[in-house]
Structure formats: C-alpha cells, structure tokens
Amino acid sequence: MKIFRVLAVLTFVLSVALSVSVVAAPAAEAYPQRCSLHREPGTQFRTGFSYCSYGSGSHRVRLHCNAGYTVYGRWVGTGSRSYASCATGHRIADYFYELQGD
Numbered sequence: 001m002k003i004f005r006v007l008a009v010l011t012f013v014l015s016v017a018l019s020v021s022v023v024a025a026p027a028a029e030a031y032p033q034r035c036s037l038h039r040e041p042g043t044q045f046r047t048g049f050s051y052c053s054y055g056s057g058s059h060r061v062r063l064h065c066n067a068g069y070t071v072y073g074r075w076v077g078t079g080s081r082s083y084a085s086c087a088t089g090h091r092i093a094d095y096f097y098e099l100q101g102d
Contacts, residue, residue, distance in 0.1 A: 029101030030056040047085040050097035052078045057101045064094040
C-alpha cells in the first residue's frame with residue numbers, strides 16, 4: 001500500500017512540473033522568410049536592398065562599405081524593400097539582411 005502512495009505522489013509532482021513548464025513556455029516569434037539581397041548596378045554598386053516575400057515580422061538591409069563603415073536600411077514588412085546606400089565614391093564591400101520577429 002505504501003508503494004501506491006509513493007507512486008501517486010510522484011505522478012502528481014511530475015504532472016504539476018510538466019504543466020508549469022508548458023504554461024511558462026514563451027510564444028514563438030514569427031520571422032520573415034524567403035529573403036534575398038540585391039545590389040543595384042546602375043549606382044556603381046553603392047546601393048543595395050533586401051526583400052522578403054513571405055512570413056511576418058520585418059527586415060532591413062545592412063551594408064558594409066569599402067571605406068570601413070556600415071549603413072542600414074529602414075525596417076520594413078514582408079513584400080517591401082529595405083534600401084541603403086554607401087556614400088558617393090564608395091562601394092558595397094559586403095551586405096546582409098537582418099530579421100526581426102513580431
């Protein structure tokens with residue numbers, strides 16, 4: 001009979017612990033998907049943009065210019081382009097997109 005009490009107590013403690021962990025779990029954030037990067041050749045490769053076609057949240061382009069500085073586009077939702085440009089006479093050395101969840 002004592003073993004049944006121990007099993008009942010253990011079952012109760014385990015069920016409470018599991019329910020607390022499920023309740024305390026944060027909601028998942030949604031992020032943009034199907035994102036791409038582009039450089040504009042008509043600007044001597046000093047302007048770039050990011051574009052995300054699916055999901056929710058927002059994105060922006062980040063350009064590293066060959067003169068050693070970084071510029072950022074504005075945060076935009078999916079279906080919109082985020083543009084940024086290096087200063088005249090400078091070119092894009094590398095470029096990325098950043099994502100932000102809802």
